[in-house]
Amino acid sequence: MTLHPKVAEVTQRIATRSKDSRAAYLARMARQREGGVNRATLSCGNLAHGFAAMEADKDNIKNIRGPNIGIVTAYNDMLSAHQPFARYPEIIKVALREVGATGQVAGGVPAMCDGVTQGQAGMELSCSAGT
Numbered sequence: 001m002t003l004h005p006k007v008a009e010v011t012q013r014i015a016t017r018s019k020d021s022r023a024a025y026l027a028r029m030a031r032q033r034e035g036g037v038n039r040a041t042l043s044c045g046n047l048a049h050g051f052a053a054m055e056a057d058k059d060n061i062k063n064i065r066g067p068n069i070g071i072v073t074a075y076n077d078m079l080s081a082h083q084p085f086a087r088y089p090e091i092i093k094v095a096l097r098e099v100g101a102t103g104q105v106a107g108g109v110p111a112m113c114d115g116v117t118q119g120q121a122g123m124e125l126s127c128s129a130g131t
Contacts, residue, residue, distance in 0.1 A: 037064050057093070057102040066100040072108055 003011065015022075051061040061068055071092050075085035089105045096103045 051104075054102070054104065057097070057104075060102050061104070066102060069096055069101055069103045070106040071103045072106050 051058050054061055060066060069092075071089050073085055073089055075082050075088070089103070093103045
């Protein structure tokens with residue numbers, strides 16, 4: 001598959017601009033990988049909660065079989081424009097299983113919509129305000 005020329009151009013600009021910070025990030029991740037996973041520092045309750053609801057992936061996560069990837073999503077039930085995001089975590093989890101990894105949703109992206117914040121104090125904080 002070939003990227004659209006404009007997408008390739010923007011991607012290259014981002015890669016060039018972030019070269020140093022990306023190299024630093026990749027070096028940090030390599031050091032973390034060398035240290036391995038240390039779940040012994042977690043209490044039994046925290047460890048159990050970490051994979052209790054994971055159904056098909058529970059044993060792989062518990063026994064540290066393959067990487068476990070955090071999936072952060074802006075999906076929420078209150079914003080209709082976010083509805084397409086509802087399926088993404090499961091799609092990503094299926095793709096991860098196909099390559100021997102697992103994924104868990106780590107909610108943490110505050111989501112707002114200019115349709116909800118319109119005319120309200122703080123609207124300028126909406127990511128789509130002014131677009």
